[in-house]
Amino acid sequence: MVSADKENKVAVVDKKDEATLNPKSTKFEFGGPIGALGVSVTTPLMLYLLHLGCSDLTGGCPPPLLSISSTLKSERWWDALWDWNAFFVYCGWYAYCCLCWRLIPGDWVKGTVMRNGQTKEYKMNAFATALLTLGLVAGTIYRYGPLSFIFIYDHYLALISASIVMSLVQAFTVYYLSFRNGALLALGGNSGNYLYDWFIGRELNPSCAWLDRMKFDLKTFNELRPGLILWMLNDISCMCEQMVRRGRHAWPTDSMILINVFQGLYVLDALWNESTILTQMDITTDGFGFMLAVGDLAWVPFSYALQARYLAFSQHELGWPLTIFVFALNSIGYYIFRTANTDKDTFRGGKNPKNLKSLKTKRGTELIISGFWGMSRHPNYWGDLMMALAWCMTTGFHTPITYFYIVFFVILLTHRAMRDDEQCRKKYGDDWNKYKAIVRWRIIPYIY
Structure with a gap:
């Protein structure tokens, strides 16, 4: 039996079998x-x-x-x-x-x-x-x-x-x-x-x-x-x-x-x-x-x-040359990160001010295949990694320990991208394979 939820205005299942609603997890x-x-x-x-x-x-x-x-x-x-x-x-x-x-x-x-x-x-x-x-x-x-x-x-x-x-x-x-x-x-x-x-x-x-x-x-x-x-x-x-x-x-x-x-x-x-x-x-x-x-x-x-x-x-003082380089690296990374996320959010909200191209899926949703999202499947991670490197470089080159962050972030974002790809494969089926044929690179174009 389905009733109307006045607050959310969505259909809510009043009684649902517990095993159906909360199935046992089969994958670790x-x-x-x-x-x-x-x-x-x-x-x-x-x-x-x-x-x-x-x-x-x-x-x-x-x-x-x-x-x-x-x-x-x-x-x-x-x-x-x-x-x-x-x-x-x-x-x-x-x-x-x-x-x-x-x-x-x-x-x-x-x-x-x-x-x-x-x-x-x-x-x-x-x-x-x-x-x-x-x-x-x-x-x-x-x-x-x-x-x-x-x-x-x-x-x-x-x-x-x-x-x-x-x-x-x-x-x-x-x-x-x-x-x-x-x-x-x-x-x-x-x-x-x-x-x-x-x-x-x-x-x-x-x-x-x-x-x-x-x-x-x-x-x-x-x-x-x-x-x-x-x-x-x-x-x-x-x-x-x-x-x-x-x-x-x-x-x-x-x-x-x-x-x-x-x-x-x-x-x-x-x-x-x-x-x-x-x-x-x-x-x-x-x-x-x-x-x-x-x-x-x-x-x-x-x-x-x-x-x-x-x-x-x-x-440590970086000096002007290294300061300018690190500032530029962070700025470019932030631009890619913010632009990619904004394009994704506006497109997901039903708007497309940049006329981004997209791939229509059988689910009725669309996947962006132009702009930064046409260059990689996770361009926001690409920008994130550039910023991470800039942060580490503020410490100069006196110790490897302060570069732990960029190493950790590479592992974290690579794993997250793999998890996301697996979720999308289950969600979109054959359409996801078509999308990957168009947008080949997972994070950084021509590298990974």
Whole structure:
């Protein structure tokens, strides 16, 4: 029996067989349960290793072997792993983000129709949250000086630990709640293996009601607020640390200014275009488990700020020639990234101001085959990789560790492109093969 849903104006199935609505997952990703265990252990471990392997706490980037030996024998790094003040600060930060979501006005935007016939609504105010936060931070630094905003830098390891604890708490909570009646599960997270489902995410969109009809969606909230904005604040804290070390009234180095501008623009761009994530695989397909929780809350803010953290204690000036080159590389990458995403979003919204050519599919939808999307199947990833390289180059060529980001991003985006291609193959069938014959390159034209 089908009834009319007044809020969403879509057909909603009132009673549907549980096995049909939430079928058992038959395919593992990330190497199955063993891979899930490996990623769950190595992700937090890598966060600690990246910091200890590139820090003035251990004596360099990388630190000398003698320095590593003496550091491991000392209690400095061990004591720095946990700090209750840092834990409560992190919890306060997360609560602040929740409060901003609740109080700051924002548009309510509908997501895609889910397989149970329902359509969720999401509140869009992440950009306003970032502006408010940056205003408060700028006012604090202006009034009290850069020394007032080095807490993040000074408590880096402890904040990493706090974010991991928050990720674990959320992952276990949503996994437990996913067994309640009526929960819509992710198609890939209902395998029956406890470890794998906890890692990959069993429930598709865990949320809770906040007064009346308001819905707080945990996955979209974590995707763009606590982690991304904290990434910017992390960069700013590193810049303040550098300024304190350089002396009163000293300016940051050109490299530190560049990394703050580049990554700040990237974050603000994501927040300004918040509604576009509603059609991404993370939201429409993946469940919410430890993988997304630790990725959003810990990995993004603390591994992506590696360049700024290095520049805080290793103060290199790039000089004008390299500065111009790095700036140009980032600008070209950003242009490709933003143009490709805008073309995709406007085309998906039923508009085609650039008269882009497309391939009509049997499903009735169309695939763009001109512009940047005619050059590769993921041109936005192409731009992303160019920006990633520019960010790494702000640190010069003094250490390979700060180039970890570009290596990681190549692996991440290659894997994501492969997952997306597999989803599209199932979705479009023979039409996808026709599309691939026209758009041959997966990410970078003539390379891959």
